[in-house]
Amino acid sequence: MGNWVVNHWFSALFLAVWLGLNVFLFVDAFLKYEKADKYFYTREILGPSLACARASALCLNFNSMLILLPVCRNLLSFLRGTCSFCSRTLRKQLDHNLTFHKLVAYMICLHTAIHIIAHLFNFHRYSRTRQATDGSLASILSGLSHGEKEGGSWLNPIQSPDMTVEYVTFTSIAGLTGVIMTIALILMVTSATKFMRRSYFEVFWYTHHLFVFYILGLAIHGIGGIVRGQTEESMNENHPHECAESFQKWDDHDSHCRSPQFEGHPPESWKWILAPVILYIFERILRFYRSQQKVVITKVVMHPSKVLELQMNKRGFSMEVGQYIFVNCPSISLLEWHPFTLTSAPEEDFFSIHVRAAGDWTENLIRAFEQQDSSIPRIEVDGPFGTVSEDVFQYEVAMLVGAGIGVTPFASILKSIWYKFQHGDHDLKTQKAGHAALNFDKATDIVTGLKQKTSFGRPMWDNEFSTIATSHPKSVVGVFLCGPQTLAKSLRKCCHRYSSLDPRKVQFYFNKENF
Amino acid sequence: MGQIEWAMWANEQALASGLILITGGIVATAGQFTQWYFGAYSIAAGVFVCLLEYPRGKRAKGSTMERCGQRYMTAVVKLFGPLTRNYYIRAVLHLLLSVPAGFLLATILGTACLAIASGIYLLAAVRGEQWTPIEPASPREGGMAGRAHHQHRPSNPPPRPPAEARKKARATAGGSPRAAPRPTRVPVTDEVV
Numbered sequence: 001m002g003n004w005v006v007n008h009w010f011s012a013l014f015l016a017v018w019l020g021l022n023v024f025l026f027v028d029a030f031l032k033y034e035k036a037d038k039y040f041y042t043r044e045i046l047g048p049s050l051a052c053a054r055a056s057a058l059c060l061n062f063n064s065m066l067i068l069l070p071v072c073r074n075l076l077s078f079l080r081g082t083c084s085f086c087s088r089t090l091r092k093q094l095d096h097n098l099t100f101h102k103l104v105a106y107m108i109c110l111h112t113a114i115h116i117i118a119h120l121f122n123f124h125r126y127s128r129t130r131q132a133t134d135g136s137l138a139s140i141l142s143g144l145s146h147g148e149k150e151g152g153s154w155l156n157p158i159q160s161p162d163m164t165v166e167y168v169t170f171t172s173i174a175g176l177t178g179v180i181m182t183i184a185l186i187l188m189v190t191s192a193t194k195f196m197r198r199s200y201f202e203v204f205w206y207t208h209h210l211f212v213f214y215i216l217g218l219a220i221h222g223i224g225g226i227v228r229g230q231t232e233e234s235m236n237e238n239h240p241h242e243c244a245e246s247f248q249k250w251d252d253h254d255s256h257c258r259s260p261q262f263e264g265h266p267p268e269s270w271k272w273i274l275a276p277v278i279l280y281i282f283e284r285i286l287r288f289y290r291s292q293q294k295v296v297i298t299k300v301v302m303h304p305s306k307v308l309e310l311q312m313n314k315r316g317f318s319m320e321v322g323q324y325i326f327v328n329c330p331s332i333s334l335l336e337w338h339p340f341t342l343t344s345a346p347e348e349d350f351f352s353i354h355v356r357a358a359g360d361w362t363e364n365l366i367r368a369f370e371q372q373d374s375s376i377p378r379i380e381v382d383g384p385f386g387t388v389s390e391d392v393f394q395y396e397v398a399m400l401v402g403a404g405i406g407v408t409p410f411a412s413i414l415k416s417i418w419y420k421f422q423h424g425d426h427d428l429k430t431q432k433a434g435h436a437a438l439n440f441d442k443a444t445d446i447v448t449g450l451k452q453k454t455s456f457g458r459p460m461w462d463n464e465f466s467t468i469a470t471s472h473p474k475s476v477v478g479v480f481l482c483g484p485q486t487l488a489k490s491l492r493k494c495c496h497r498y499s500s501l502d503p504r505k506v507q508f509y510f511n512k513e514n515f
Numbered sequence: 516m517g518q519i520e521w522a523m524w525a526n527e528q529a530l531a532s533g534l535i536l537i538t539g540g541i542v543a544t545a546g547q548f549t550q551w552y553f554g555a556y557s558i559a560a561g562v563f564v565c566l567l568e569y570p571r572g573k574r575a576k577g578s579t580m581e582r583c584g585q586r587y588m589t590a591v592v593k594l595f596g597p598l599t600r601n602y603y604i605r606a607v608l609h610l611l612l613s614v615p616a617g618f619l620l621a622t623i624l625g626t627a628c629l630a631i632a633s634g635i636y637l638l639a640a641v642r643g644e645q646w647t648p649i650e651p652a653s654p655r656e657g658g659m660a661g662r663a664h665h666q667h668r669p670s671n672p673p674p675r676p677p678a679e680a681r682k683k684a685r686a687t688a689g690g691s692p693r694a695a696p697r698p699t700r701v702p703v704t705d706e707v708v
Binding site: 113116117120121123124127128165166169179182183186187189190191193194195196199200202203359360 | 548
């Protein structure tokens with residue numbers, strides 16, 4: 001337990017703050033709509049489902065604001081760069097951006113469900129009181145008419161007793177945008193399950209662009225002002241605490257209570273999402289701008305096991321170790337951008353990627369380059385974006401584990417370490433770097449070209465970890481993995497087990513690449 | 516886009532629609548909304564759709580991740596033969612099932628989602644896709660998935676380092692308990708995290 005805390009305290013804190021804010025916003029809005037006098041008459045018709053709907057709406061606004069931020073990769077790279085003085089733990093948080101994006105998405109789904117269910121009850125109650133003829137306060141309030149000279153002192157959006165809730169849903173802006181947003185959300189979620197992403201990435205990528213409809217829908221969802229509260233002036237003429245009882249006598253000559261007047265809110269969702277939307281638009285513009293820059297392919301190498309190496313040049317391109325780029329090949333697909341780790345070192349005068357055939361797009365790419373008679377396809381590049389491998393040099397001892405094509409980030413690191421040793425770089429803290437490449441093909445590493453001891457088969461991690469722990473008893477060891485989930489579990493367990501509780505003794509920090 | 520199996524997405528969408536139908540149905544029935552009996556229908560339809568769609572079909576290319584515990588339903592769904600294998604039938608079935616739920620606001624979302632799933636199934640059917648059950652793993656595959664106990668020592672596997680290095684390693688390690696390196700015969704599916 002202690003080791004878990006050491007490795008994860010910042011994540012836990014961050015999530016606790018996020019959850020706490022969600023709970024706070026929910027409860028705050030709930031109490032406001034449940035207790036405020038302004039909504040007394042509204043509650044008379046709707047009951048507690050009003051407060052439920054509004055509370056979940058506020059949480060939806062909050063989370064919709066947050067959801068775009070973790071995928072603004074340039075923003076994250078910028079934060080990582082400016083925060084170089086920050087502790088490693090803080091910067092590691094930025095690697096979990098996709099996890100956070102998913103968590104926020106789940107929260108949005110949860111609050112969407114609460115919001116819709118609450119509004120179903122709201123519409124049902126509005127409809128019922130509109131049709132009621134029992135002369136109750138609720139039915140009187142429902143009957144306050146629309147389209148009066150004051151601009152509508154109405155409370156109930158259902159204008160006549162034979163108007164159905166379905167009609168109101170599909171003819172009001174709030175209802176229609178709500179349906180569109182929810183369907184977009186559901187389609188995004190079903191195409192984004194892990195199975196779909198791994199098997200059919202294009203379906204996920206294209207469908208996920210439905211978020212545009214979600215954002216647009218959210219921005220105009222509240223325009224109709226369907227949620228009504230009593231106006232200030234009306235509260236002076238008809239305060240609920242004094243006048244609610246005597247509702248049959250409103251507007252009578254001898255009564256001092258007038259009929260209440262209601263107004264809707266102006267929409268407020270756009271205020272929440274405006275800044276992230278602008279940031280994200282910048283990100284896409286930046287991607288487009290970068291895609292227009294010329295990429296010169298200097299060398300193409302076809303490796304065994306259908307691995308294609310592309311060495312390229314681009315003006316103004318500079319990278320750090322282990323960063324990744326997004327690559328687009330217009331002749332294969334105009335809109336698809338796929339991430340690849342850079343396998344070259346920053347010290348080299350080109351940058352390279354190794355691409356393995358793992359789906360439609362990669363197979364088409366390899367096929368396009370295999371044809372020697374036709375001209376080389378054009379490539380567009382966006383990036384580089386930083387991931388955890390940048391931190392490798394901050395550890396005294398680095399343990400790099402790569403499985404299959406997952407060796408690519410570490411290729412870059414090892415080459416860079418080699419160059420740094422050559423040039424006598426004093427900033428290099430790393431004294432020892434061990435590389436386990438779980439790679440069944442050749443004795444010479446196909447990626448780096450370095451002759452090194454490559455271990456074949458499955459290592460006994462406990463042995464490896466205890467050896468390192470005993471030979472470096474006071475060091476901070478960074479364990480870096482790019483590989484499958486099962487391997488991540490074993491390594492993470494070993495990191496916890498072999499990290500000493502005493503922060504001065506050996507500490508294993510586990511870092512995992514994820515795309 | 517050439518090799519997308521649309522049926523896989525249709526399956527996810529239909530499963531989600533089933534859950535949405537159940538939820539909408541419960542809300543309508545519990546809240547005793549007008550015409551709440553459509554809600555009761557929606558619960559039944561939702562349960563049926565979920566049961567039908569829970570067992571994921573086998574992918575034509577590559578390995579398929581089974582859903583937890585799906586083999587029980589796979590056995591049942593398999594029994595209906597062509598009725599469940601054919602995606603045209605599924606498309607029509609889902610479309611018909613979705614219609615009654617469209618009369619109630621609480622369940623109309625389920626209708627829309629199931630109708631979309633029906634459309635995707637139609638696309639899958641047009642492209643000649645079929646539902647194939649995922650059979651339980653064969654003994655050979657099952658053995659490979661386990662630890663090293665069942666492994667037979669290969670006589671001359673490709674990835675071994677040259678003989679001198681092996682002899683040297685064995686001499687220095689002094690018979691370490693390390694498992695012998697073995698090549699996998701099963702195609703390795705890369706699940707890069």
